[in-house]
Amino acid sequence: MSVASAQRPTRILVDLDRLAGNLEAIRAHVRVPVMAIVKANAYGHGLVPVARRLEACGVDRFGVAFLEEGVALRRAGVRAPILVLGGIYGPQVAQFLAHDLEITVSSVDKLRQVEAAAESAGRRAAVHLKIDTGMERIGVHHDSAGPFVEAAVASRWCEVKGIYSHLACADDPASPMTAVQLARFLDACAHFDRLGAPMPLRHLANSGGVLHFPETHLDLVRPGIVLYGVLPAPASRPTIPVRPALSLVSRVVYFKVVRAGRPVSYGATWAPPADTRVVTVPIGYGDGFPRALSSRGRVLIGGRAYPIVGRVCMDQFMVDIGSDSAWNEDEVVLIGRQGEAEIRVEALAETAGLIPYEILVGLNERVPREY
Structure with a gap:
């Protein structure tokens, strides 16, 4: 009996060719760079094998939820930019820097924490500013974003790579919430123009945004579940020819x-x-x-x-x-x-x-x- 035939009969089969095809279908639809979301073990598909294949396909960036996921990708040899989307825990910041991970900064206090760690390490931190446009999860409220953006632009130890928010209702193409969030987000981004500072990457579209709201695609999209060929909700429409992987x-x-x-x-x-x-x-x-x-x-x-x-x-x-x-x-x-x-x-x-x-x-x- 071979080793393969002796293994447990229950197994997950992941079609990496189909995954690569889904990435190409999304690229053709959005025509902007793609940040592949591979958090939660790449939605159950396997963090490292999925990321390696997507990187070989030239995906622009990766998004993960936690520091540990980003570190696992770096240790596996993944070299593409990786943004950790979750709220940061101060004592971990040095590890973000050591593994060249991009950091979500969700308040002026968090910005100061990152600045202090970056100065101590003697290297600048790559950060993305998180704006709350309607989730009430993490991020500076859109109508208080001015001082936050100003502090980030003035920082000596933080390089602002991006600014982003998260859509709460984009799974439903009929929801009016997405238009409200987009307007709030663009108002927050306008502070860069007011300051005469370069506009960083603006990203807002999750899977629902990718599928239903082209106006949210901006400079970068963040497909998650749709990348794996699954629709996020019963109301979602299959506007892209993706297949389950x-x-x-x-x-x-x-x-x-x-x-x-x-x-x-x-x-x-x-x-x-x-x-x-x-x-x-x-x-x-x-x-x-x-x-x-x-x-x-x-x-x-x-x-x-x-x-x-x-x-x-x-x-x-x-x-x-x-x-x-x-x-x-x-x-x-x-x-x-x-x-x-x-x-x-x-x-x-x-x-x-x-x-x-x-x-x-x-x-x-x-x-x-x-x-």
């Missing part, structure tokens, strides 16, 4: 006949009304497959969809195949295509009462990934 597959590991009335799984929440055939699949909520799919989700076996029955366990769940046949080691598709049938992340999320992001980032490192 991730599949989740497993194998049948047990077959049995369950007699009428005999309950299946924890809590005895489901029992067949008549004798039926049930197979067991070795993946569960311990891998990030949602327990909310208990007696609600479906999987593909032999190109047909069958229902998950009973509660999803930590490591396994059961599937009712009725009077059909399935054999041990038959492929089971949880996300992806099998024959003419397909289960998309968006549909899985809707069934589970979640959002597509939660499905993808919930798939943890217990599930091996193949590229």
Whole structure:
């Protein structure tokens, strides 16, 4: 038996060629530089393999959430500019500088923290100014941005590479909030003109902005989930021809006949009304497959969809195949295509009462990934 065949039958398959194709489709649509968002393990696809492939495709920049993600990319040899999007924690600033990571500065106090660390290290810090235009998360309020921009422009130890905000409702092309946020953001950016300072990179568009609001594309876009071929919300429109890059597959590991009335799984929440055939699949909520799919989700076996029955366990769940046949080691598709049938992340999320992001980032490192 080979090492490959002896590995766990449940695995994530990531199509890096399809990912590269999605990047090209986004570039053709927006016609401005792209910052690929690879936070949260590249939305479950694998931080380092995804970043390496995108860098080989010439992506302009990367965005991550935390210092640790940026450091992991640098240690993997990624050389493109990397912006850490999250709020900074003062004692970490020296590590940002040591690994040549761009820093989100979200207040004058944070700016002073970065200045002090940069002066101590004897090197200038690359920063992006965060403006709050409606999220109330981090960032200086748009109507108080003047002194913030002025302090950043005057800084001896900070080089302002960008200014940005985040769209709260761009997943919905009908939402009026995006126009309000864009106007607020452009008003904040105008302080650079007032000061006679060079305008840094202005970036605002997340996946929803990329898909629906070309006026938000400005100097740079930040696609996240759409880069991986998944739409961010039910209201989102597929305005770019992207394709899912991730599949989740497993194998049948047990077959049995369950007699009428005999309950299946924890809590005895489901029992067949008549004798039926049930197979067991070795993946569960311990891998990030949602327990909310208990007696609600479906999987593909032999190109047909069958229902998950009973509660999803930590490591396994059961599937009712009725009077059909399935054999041990038959492929089971949880996300992806099998024959003419397909289960998309968006549909899985809707069934589970979640959002597509939660499905993808919930798939943890217990599930091996193949590229």
